[in-house]
Amino acid sequence: MNLTDIAEMIAMHAVATLLVVTGIMMVVAAVLWRLIERGGTKWLNNAAAWWSARSQHALAKRLRAVPLIGPTIQVTVRHTMGAGRYLGAHAVVSFMVAIGAMTSFVAIADEIGVGESLAQFDLALSKALSRHLSDTVLQACAAVTHLGDGGVLIAVAGSVASVLFWRREALLAWAWLVATVGGGLMNALLKLWFARVRPVPTHEFTRVEGWSFPSGHACGSMLVYGLLGYLIVRHTRAALHIPVAAVTVLLVIVIGASRVLLQVHYLSDVLAGWATATVWVSLCIAGLEAVRLRSLSDPVRAGAAP
Numbered sequence: 001m002n003l004t005d006i007a008e009m010i011a012m013h014a015v016a017t018l019l020v021v022t023g024i025m026m027v028v029a030a031v032l033w034r035l036i037e038r039g040g041t042k043w044l045n046n047a048a049a050w051w052s053a054r055s056q057h058a059l060a061k062r063l064r065a066v067p068l069i070g071p072t073i074q075v076t077v078r079h080t081m082g083a084g085r086y087l088g089a090h091a092v093v094s095f096m097v098a099i100g101a102m103t104s105f106v107a108i109a110d111e112i113g114v115g116e117s118l119a120q121f122d123l124a125l126s127k128a129l130s131r132h133l134s135d136t137v138l139q140a141c142a143a144v145t146h147l148g149d150g151g152v153l154i155a156v157a158g159s160v161a162s163v164l165f166w167r168r169e170a171l172l173a174w175a176w177l178v179a180t181v182g183g184g185l186m187n188a189l190l191k192l193w194f195a196r197v198r199p200v201p202t203h204e205f206t207r208v209e210g211w212s213f214p215s216g217h218a219c220g221s222m223l224v225y226g227l228l229g230y231l232i233v234r235h236t237r238a239a240l241h242i243p244v245a246a247v248t249v250l251l252v253i254v255i256g257a258s259r260v261l262l263q264v265h266y267l268s269d270v271l272a273g274w275a276t277a278t279v280w281v282s283l284c285i286a287g288l289e290a291v292r293l294r295s296l297s298d299p300v301r302a303g304a305a306p
Helices: 003-012 014-063 071-109 117-132 135-148 150-166 170-194 216-234 238-261 267-297 299-304
Strands: none
Touching (some): 003 014, 003 117, 014 238, 071 267, 117 267, 135 150, 135 238, 150 170, 150 216, 170 216, 170 267, 216 238, 216 267, 238 267
């Protein structure tokens, strides 16, 4: 079976394929979350202990050269070590995810040139979808895809920032704005760099302009809704964590898939958008954890916290 046959088969069963893939990803997200809840703390503690041991060893070597280390220095070192252990392990995990996503993005970008297999599959799938999708499906996709529009994402990001400022969590609010705005700028720069021409849809349900790679809707929805899901998880009880993760996965997949079904993006555009957003989200979450940990480990703030 060649690439054209595979694209034709997917297009003929596009809705069923989307439902199956979405269901699988939601189940995977729920299972991974449950595994993290059950064993993540133990793994993180082990990783943190290893990180702490290395840090303490390096710190001890540096402090041997400092004469008359007073009690204040010793207390400060002990006070920050617990936070450093957690943050160090969390940073390692975040950077591993970021490196994996970056590797995926590079692999996708390398395959979108003329004559490459992924580029040929993109074109075959887009043409097959134009022949097989009904107007009803296209209308539904045109409605769903608006959840990833720039205006909607800006409104969500602004609303979340306003709530955080209202709750007097200014540091977290600024971190949220840097994460969402920075991710949008990153995607815009990548579009200019690759300057890939969009596919031409054969319907009138939506019209877009601009470059195609990577997908702004795919990247933006993962950035905004993914980070929003993280914030909700941080502020809700454990029983709601899996539903929040599942809804986040559902939103991101459906918005990204709608761009392919509407034939305004190639499949590789959406995959690349998800990959770039994963890089940025993982790094931003590491930064947000540092912000959260700083407020918790600060004796003045911790004492003033309700």
